[in-house]
Amino acid sequence: MPSPVDGARGTVGGKARQLLELQRAGFRVPEFLCSPADIGRAIEILGLPLAVRSSASAEDGRDVSFAGQFRSFLNLRTAGEVESAMQACRESVHAPSVADYCRRNAIDPDSLSMGVIVQRMVQPELAGVVFTVNPSTGAEEIVIEACEGLADELLAGRKPALPPDHPLVRRHAPGIGEVARAIQRHFGAPQDIEFAIESGRIHILQSRPVTRIDFAPGTGEWTNADFRDGGVSCAVCTPLMWSLYDYIWEDSLKGFLREIRLLDGDFAAGRMFFGRPYWNLGAVKECLARLPGFVEREFDRDLGVEGHYEGDGRCTPVTLRGILRSLPTLLAIPAIWKRQDRFDRAFLAGGFDALLRRHPLPAADPTAAFRELVHTGYRITETNYFRTIYCASLAKLSFVESFPEADYPALVSALPAMKHLDPTLVLREMAARGETDIGPLLERFAHRSRRELDIRAPRWDEDPEWVSALLKQHGGAAGSDPRPAYEAARADSLARLPWHRRRAFARKLDRLRHFLWLREEMRDLSSRMYHLVRRHVLAIAGQRGLGDDIFFMTFREIVDDDRSNVARGRERHEGFRNFRAPNEIGSRYRFEPGPVRGALRGIGASRGSARGVARVARDIEEAMHVERGSILVCPFTDPGWTPVLDRVAGVVTETGGLLSHAAVICREYGIPAVLGVPGATTRIPDRARVAVHGGGGFVELEDSGRPGDTASSAASENPNKRGAAHGKDT
Template identity: 30%
Template sequence: MNVITLAEASAGTAELVGGKAAGLGELIKLGERVPEGFCLTTAAHDRGVIPEAEVAAAYRALGGGPVAVRSSATAEDLPYASFAGQQDTFLGVTGADALQDAIAKCWSSLHTERAVAYREANDIDGRTVRMAVVVQRMVEAKVAGVLFTANPLTGCRTETVVDAAPGLGTAVVDGTAPADHYVLDGTRYDDRGCLTPAQLAELHRAGERIQAHFGTPQDVEWAIDSDGTLWLLQSRPITTLFPLPPPTDRPQPRIYLEFGHVQGMLRPVTPMGMSALRVILAGMLGSFGIKAEIVDIGGRLYGDLTDLVRDPATRKRLVKLMAVDFGPRAQAVVAHLLTDPRFAPVPTVRSRPAGGLGPALRTAPRAIAGIVAALARPEAARVRLFEEIDQLRQRAAAEPAGLRTAAERLDFVEAQDPSTRYDRIVWPVVAGILTAALPAELLKGIASQAEIHAVLGGMPHNVTIEMDLALWRLAERAGAHRDLLCTTPPEELAARYRAGTLPEIGLAAFLDTYGHRAAAEVDLGVPRWAEDPTPVFASIANYLRVTDPEQAPDRRFARAAAEAEVALAALVRRVRRRRPVRGRLAGFLLRRARVLAGLREAGKFAGLYPLRENRRQLLLVGAELADGGRLAQADDIMFLTIPEARAAVSDGIDQRALVAQRRATYRRELRRRHVPVAVLSDGTDVEAALAPATAAATDALRGVGAAPGTATGPARVVHDPATARIEPGEILVAPTTDPGWTPLFLTAGGLVTETGAPMAHGPTVAREYGIPAVICVPGATDTIRTGQVITVDGAAGTVTVDRGR
């Protein structure tokens, strides 16, 4: 079947007619007004020869005259990839010969450089894509444009956006001419620009009908002719929207704050990892008397803060609370929400769970005792903490002995208690966080943030720093194998290591201590370094490229520690002269911080041991299910929840189709560059909806200084640390970082991230190495290109791009 009418096309024939024609066929079935036309199907493309007689006959049936000729590939107008502008469109084509030529050009556009690159970026196999072509009678448009049934800039699902301009709609689509911009909420229609209120109302109603039919927000092209008739030219999903929060029957609207970036992770979490994290996080918050519903939005952890924002008691403290871990972007969002009348205080709202302050009151005596003990005897507290971590490691390895069946292994994983008390670990860590955070308040107006950050550099007893330095020492010992380790791809080195064909460099000992770590390690669905040491080999190669002895990470860390001690002494002397009481108290806290603040990473490090064992048990279950044909491979189990895994084990349910669907969604979300700091229940990205900040007079990008100092060097934009190559002195530019990224810091000259908080993992480790860091630079990985020379000023919180180089 080479040629069919558009009325014969539908979603069920997408493989034959392509995405665009399928969408037009659905509009026709819905009763919408669509220009008459036909489709040259993918069957003709498969043969590679234009059926000239059939095309000519279909063209005559349209009455001849000018037509629009547009691509309609099978990988086009997809829910996750629009292919907007990637393949060709030809307007005003007249005559059979010109039509044949336009069709040939549409076919050829499937293989243009831009189309190939777009498919690769969206993980679409070009070998599977075929091209149909849509031919439609031209509409002599008086005005035309595009309609979005959700706001594509803010994500708000209750707003319809229309862009319109006189004449053909190509100027609007291509962005080559100014357009009138309308944001519609259905309450009123502006009497301005090239559209009348009646036309806007008609477009709004059409958008509602189309979205209801397709079940998802749509991007619609339209035209209005000289008779005032509305024609619909295309409808496809809006592919850029962040997913909506899950439905709830609680009072609307609701506000959800993203929690993942606190752990330096913006990538999606696997379904199994998400179910574990939600329980763990809820247990942690509950122990402090805080109830925040944890939800999955786009595979990311979000907390429902609505009740906290509306509670007269808690809302006053929220902005300050955001500064500790969530950072300035979250602070700005919360400050804005406090002015929003929809989130005005409601006296009856209470954010605490049943029992009121019970959990917090029960925790308070232990907290006070633990913190006071750590402050009084910090060295003893540190020793006890690491003893507890070692015991936890041993328990995690020993407890599962004797598990035999898949059901027993699932019972073991499900029985893990996230609220288990580790007082010897928790309260020294909290004491360290407090001693590092409180001096900034005490010394406000007396000492700068950069001075305090300098005092917090080169901090000892940080398990992540110790891990990085251990890897550096391993690289030093592996110098004899420099050529092999620097010239062989990390993936190949990892495969050879697993096969036992690599020279001995001491990696087994390193992995015995740190193999339970990884980037995005809080997700138990992510392979650990012991399973896949590819990132470790990438870091070793980076280290072996360091040739300047003064840039050796151990020397840099030692310098940062020495400079911190000097800065501490000078700061205390100066402050005590000006404010004796504050000076003494700040000095006490900062000295304690030098012993305790480095312990911040210890709590998470300890929690990774049981997480590793849970992962091991789940993979054993997955292997059994794969052997039985209920999963395709062992690690597919990470794309199920515990109940779904039980259904596969106990009831024999084949979960392969469900896993394939979730893996595809996961891969798509991995490609998402922007994750909202906060979203409303209607999908609004709160930060995007805020008025844009006034542009700076210079080329400097503004963020928050998180580690003092300045550095100039070529930028290296990294989205995945697994195989990243960082040359000594390059500035690492990343969306965010967690401990799995920190081996890259040892060769970097500076750090720039899009999210974070001054006390989060990345900035903390940057301070310890003495490299400047600027965080919360919106769009840094898009604005800055690898190779551009940039200057990072950690005191001013700016990143300057040298446009001349």
């Protein structure tokens, strides 16, 4: 049997590429040829009868499937029938329904080309489709819709599916499920698979990504906001990492809400969907709605949650009764700020180092030492890091509600020196002096990593090649000093306020800046703690001969040496590794990826404007090669990206908000940044010339010529340009 693409004439197409990949991966695909030039030769190779199927250039893609848009023909028994079917299949690309589908999905109909699959006709006893995720409820379960014989009438909606308890379905369901899960694992995303069973063997006729998921009413409402911005939900998460994170999240979130008198009962704080962590958005809103003045739309906008409801959603009116009811909360918050500040200062001043000394390595009993570390050192560090995050959020809310017109990004820039910026400063100094000895770097910053919230990722003390590459690539800072802009914004704000409000402004701003600084300092301690946890985990893995299986066990399973869920954990991790999961889950949300339209707008997180060449980097390894003075376009950043951010002229991300790590770092480096731009890494072409307007919160594509991708600017630019590659104002 020759290769299916040997002698192909014209387009291969998406469906044929998928089938070819499945065939090469060992799945049973009926023999086929793609767009054969010689129909007679194709019949000699494949025999009769044959099927002719579409394989358009954009068909069965990750965002759009073109399901039901093109024609297919079955049981063709002569060369003439095959030739006519191939011609009709090619012509179907010009159908009015296809043009309408293209318009709805922002695709140029003229860009489509049609390949044709000529395939051996399977005569099935059972055929149909299998979904590896339930498209109607979002449940991670196998859903089979099948009928006896050919499935063309079933797929067209003219024939009902057999019930699940039908003998044929019962007999073949386990095998169908096993193959479907293997295909999802191969592609790394949920699949919509067409199959046919002939002589007891499962043949795969088509596999494409699931491109639409609805959620059942009882699912609740969940989000990965703040988790996805370089956090545990920015990529698929291992069972070990989520078990550690959830251990803290579950108690700290609800404990904090109880302390501020907003939670009386209980709820599940976190949950995994599609291999990624989410937190309970609906339950948190329920708590916050007890406060007078709560506006759901404003809450969602602050988090970057896209609310699908009318108007402002749920709102709590400001009434005297409501204010009186909220007094316990208003009185509790200042006391919590004071307690957390006192703890953090002591912890940073030596408490954390004393805690580390209680967990030495190597340990006589690695398992007992690991259990003690998780339940004491890790719990204390992470709980207080999370509480500091909550305090910073409340401080921001207090400031912004009191002074909504203030220039927030400028006012929270130029924070006191932060430890997680130290590696960049040292790299900058070493590069300037021409030093190459990274030994002191590895010792001082052993806890740093490319991906600090992925416990599988090696830390710097295990990854000297990476650190050497960082030093080699470091060419000096491309940003500017943010302090003048901060001082000017503070002076201007105070000058505009009546005298009796100036003291409150200064007090609330100083508290906000202090907690933002504390949050970043506690983040550094959190990174050091994860470094220690990883070392303990690796010690146990070495002792037991587990290898990286240990990362697919929860921390409790590690303590109990329970390996029963390792295989399932790996399958889930690999099965969702390439899935662009929805940011929100619930009956008010629908997962339907596709081209994002409109202007490139987001959150202006760091003031100033910069022009330059966009470099799209989907991970930190790609970001490493971004040239100095470029505009970095990426899905997110985390602390591991900090040395890279030091040399770019501007930043555009798909996630993040005013309190995110990317926002803090860009403000400290004086780099204009627009965060939370939907689809930025696909909408902004690599090496396109762009302008980033951090003040206005939008990005212009200066040389794309694509409609809808530019926004009119009301912002003025500083005529004093810095360097030939880009211009910048602060």
